[in-house]
Amino acid sequence: MKLENWSDIAPSFIKVPLNAYKYRHSLQKWWKHFLVYMNQGDTNIAVLGRPSVGKSVLTSYLYGETNNLSWELPETSKDVESSAFTLGNWTNIVRVIPGQTTNERYLAINEAFNKSSKLEGIIYVADWGFTDVRDKIIKQQMIEQEGLETIRDIREFNLNLELEDFKQICKEIEKAYAIGKSPKWLLIIVNKADLFFKDSTLNLAQKYYHPKGNSAFSKIIKSTVNIIGEQRFKCAAIPFCSFEKDFIWNNEKVVTKIGGEENRKALMKNFFTTVANF
Amino acid sequence: MNSSDNKIEELEDLIELAEKVSQNIDTINERVRKSTLNAFTLLFGCIFLCLFGFQYYQMQDLDFRNTYSLMIPTLYSTVIILFSFLFLRLLYSVTSMRESIKNENLILHNLLDMTHSYKQVVYRDLSVVKKAVIDMRLSRIKFNKRIPKNIQIVKKEEVATI
Numbered sequence: 001m002k003l004e005n006w007s008d009i010a011p012s013f014i015k016v017p018l019n020a021y022k023y024r025h026s027l028q029k030w031w032k033h034f035l036v037y038m039n040q041g042d043t044n045i046a047v048l049g050r051p052s053v054g055k056s057v058l059t060s061y062l063y064g065e066t067n068n069l070s071w072e073l074p075e076t077s078k079d080v081e082s083s084a085f086t087l088g089n090w091t092n093i094v095r096v097i098p099g100q101t102t103n104e105r106y107l108a109i110n111e112a113f114n115k116s117s118k119l120e121g122i123i124y125v126a127d128w129g130f131t132d133v134r135d136k137i138i139k140q141q142m143i144e145q146e147g148l149e150t151i152r153d154i155r156e157f158n159l160n161l162e163l164e165d166f167k168q169i170c171k172e173i174e175k176a177y178a179i180g181k182s183p184k185w186l187l188i189i190v191n192k193a194d195l196f197f198k199d200s201t202l203n204l205a206q207k208y209y210h211p212k213g214n215s216a217f218s219k220i221i222k223s224t225v226n227i228i229g230e231q232r233f234k235c236a237a238i239p240f241c242s243f244e245k246d247f248i249w250n251n252e253k254v255v256t257k258i259g260g261e262e263n264r265k266a267l268m269k270n271f272f273t274t275v276a277n278f
Numbered sequence: 279m280n281s282s283d284n285k286i287e288e289l290e291d292l293i294e295l296a297e298k299v300s301q302n303i304d305t306i307n308e309r310v311r312k313s314t315l316n317a318f319t320l321l322f323g324c325i326f327l328c329l330f331g332f333q334y335y336q337m338q339d340l341d342f343r344n345t346y347s348l349m350i351p352t353l354y355s356t357v358i359i360l361f362s363f364l365f366l367r368l369l370y371s372v373t374s375m376r377e378s379i380k381n382e383n384l385i386l387h388n389l390l391d392m393t394h395s396y397k398q399v400v401y402r403d404l405s406v407v408k409k410a411v412i413d414m415r416l417s418r419i420k421f422n423k424r425i426p427k428n429i430q431i432v433k434k435e436e437v438a439t440i
Contacts, residue, residue, distance in 0.1 A: 051394055075387075076387075076390055076391055078387070078390065078421045078422040079422040099394075100390060100394040100416075100421070101394070101397075101413050101416040101417050102390070102416060102417065102419060102420070102421045102422075103417055103418060103419055103420045103421070104420065104421065104422050105417070106417040133395050134391045134395060135391045135392045135395040135396075137392070138392060138395035138396050138399065139395070141399065142399055145281075146399055157398075161398055161401070164401075
């Protein structure tokens, strides 16, 4: 008798745990999918960011849902969106936490940072100030009464708010470490890269978001990393484009210039490589 | 009162409205739950009465010349008809309450975008304590109310044209 696998000689009752070990990744995957379906399980990866930066679109894009003809741009997320996402061999529960200060956000942040013992990493979605205002009336008021007439003004305004929001998230990370929870990495995804996909502007964005840069944003990261320790907490910032759309503000327009699907795929590949290296 | 105070007051009005609408939805939801429970109790009561009556009169010989023997089935039928009427009335009220929830949800959805966009505008003029108070008030509001599947959120522009 020719033995292909040494385990073939083992009695059948031993094969059950052997097969369970052999297919552990698939079993873990289906278990995580079941947990997501039941809305249970600890958060492994939390996706955070200000409202309208494209958190839901980002996860849909990573899932390949945006290629479907029936897919439409989502409305404001009112609740936490959970999904099971396979990175490498293992599947993680990814939770997209709404950007608005709501009861759902408050509870989700509490669950991810204070209760979950399996928080692996945090994805912070930024958009280099290209955040659109969803409410038309408020948008009009911002243009007419607040003096935010140009794209430059609104970007500056948004970048300041982003700093405030990011500071709060970093505080949550520091608090999580203080109580013995340990997210291992922070990935800053600079979404809407199609709006600044040019060598010079991409470099400017990189300087602004890079964990070792000198911008106000980088300083916040540095401060958090210094508190936690560089060896225990890894940080990276990458550009990304989950959906191509022009940015229009008060008749000014920034046209999308990603330069083809190839570049978008390169950005996506970069995302997976970065996460795999954490 | 300067424009900054005005803006803060407007934001507080929006938050107050969101709180009221959210509370309103909770109250109506509670009433829907109670009415549904009452309706089902009545329905089961009706079924039980019908079965019991049918069983009882199958065993009896009805004498239609005797007024007394006719009185009981008449009363019995009246109770069943009354129960059925109440059951239908409750069903109708549940449907109309669901309609109100639909409208309130629409308002709440619009308020979610409006309040948070406006909060960003006002944020620059707020003190740290005021910011914290507003955040606390907002974090108490549950914006994710259960919406029945057949309801679609209509955008504000569409509402305006209607």
